[in-house]
Amino acid sequence: MSLLVTGSIGIDSVSTPHGDVAEVLGGSAVYFSWAAAAFCTVRLVGVVGEDFPSKFTKAFKHPRINPAGLEKRKGSKTFRWSGRYDATMNEATTTAVDLNVLAERAPAVPKAFADSKVVFLAATHPGLQMELLGQIKKPKLVISDTRDLWIRNYRDELIKSLKSIDGIVLNDAEARLLTGEVNLVKALAMIRKLVRKNGPQIVIVKKGEHGCLVAHGPDIFAMPAFPTHNVLDPTGAGDSFAGGLLGYLTGKGKFDVATFKQAVAAGTVMASFTIESFSLKGLQSAHKGKVAARLANFRKMLTKGL
């Protein structure tokens, strides 16, 4: 089975109580791809400007990342984001953002990628997500992400887009914003009713350090985060979670509730590597043995004794 991600590739500057980094590689598609690549090959679709540093290009030279959908657009500039975290490390405050090439036309999905079976549409304008999805022939599982911006300003388009896909990943504040419901278990059920009827109907509410709440059709389960002493920078945690999740599912080639629970554990573990370092360092240091060991520890923590 084949996995495709569409999302941003950016240059980030991040300030946290534990340090600062300037002009590092970031973006949803980048974190997603590195996390997914722990479990399967991933096809990347995204666009950068002609200013994109060649030193960052090596991040796409992973044996399991296929960058055939990476467009370097002449005359355009790469997306840039600057953010700051306070001591709680829970939510980023955006201090500067230049959409640049992301405000232009979307990149094309290469013809060779049109047969992708699992698709992740990272957060962007819901109309754009649908335009990208329209280039995939017969996907079996399509999951999107969103942001408060799209919920606030493009609610109707967003809700319409959900009818064409199998599920959505969003954080607790976004789930409350979308539904107007404080109780996340109720919000989960409400959002599930918005997605495509004849699919697995997935809703995942991410709660950062508190783990996540998942609906898989009528089944609901909660999973805590991997307990981490060492949180340096939460940037990319959500996309790493989604990458680990969909990478695991693609590797297994099935989407039943048991495989989904294992996949949520895999996503949780990949997110834990991301937050332990700045930029991609955590994911890049998470070699096969390290991922397998932490995933085994996490599953043991969740189940042993019960």
Place this chain on the structure above:
Amino acid sequence: MSLLVTGSIGIDSVSTPHGDVAEVLGGSAVYFSWAAAAFCTVRLVGVVGEDFPSKFTKAFKHPRINPAGLEKRKGSKTFRWSGRYDATMNEATTTAVDLNVLAERAPAVPKAFADSKVVFLAATHPGLQMELLGQIKKPKLVISDTRDLWIRNYRDELIKSLKSIDGIVLNDAEARLLTGEVNLVKALAMIRKLVRKNGPQIVIVKKGEHGCLVAHGPDIFAMPAFPTHNVLDPTGAGDSFAGGLLGYLTGKGKFDVATFKQAVAAGTVMASFTIESFSLKGLQSAHKGKVAARLANFRKMLTKGL
């Protein structure tokens, strides 16, 4: 094995977005006892005033609650608390409190209770907790609870008291207040170093709807809350959690990490019954079969597929 609880018995008035109740039975020892009684017999030590309504006395007529330590003190008035929850239902705002009899001398632990093996010291002045504990001969497991008030104003006494006991249950804000550490995994490790060395060294950080984080000696585990659609009133959830936890451990008669994990699941389930109704209604409706079924569901949610 025998379980003893010392704590408050009060008359509560609670206002939530889902309704209001006035002058209902409450108090830490009451919630704890009803939750623990699902798993073992519980010995209750507490004091009320002569105004204590006789209609409330029937709450202690549970076949597994031994109220021999319940003192009805002449000339004194029962503890009263009024609180309000906002839409998030996360933390109560105290709108009125009359300590009344709780500001007087502590109740005595009956001689017949002095051989209790598991002891829960509900939140009160740490000096008073130690005075109560001093009346128990050779307890095997002693766990206390605390509040921000005691951490702020009696920090030294609190830290000193921890050296005599096996563990503490506190919420996330209290754990951060006690340690000055935002990362709860780090805070957990710091608090563990404060408790008695030659015991199991238990720290449980309660996070409401997000479940809890537990240290059992060097082992750390996280557990989500039971996903509940129907949160009417969180009052008593923490004490119900502690009651289910220590009741389960007492019933099993052992405190190893596997039994502890099962006990945390039991505590989580008892708390979920409490928040589904006002006052004790949720716990009182949770008959044996209902508890067993929900606990089995919860364990299945946590482990099945992984």
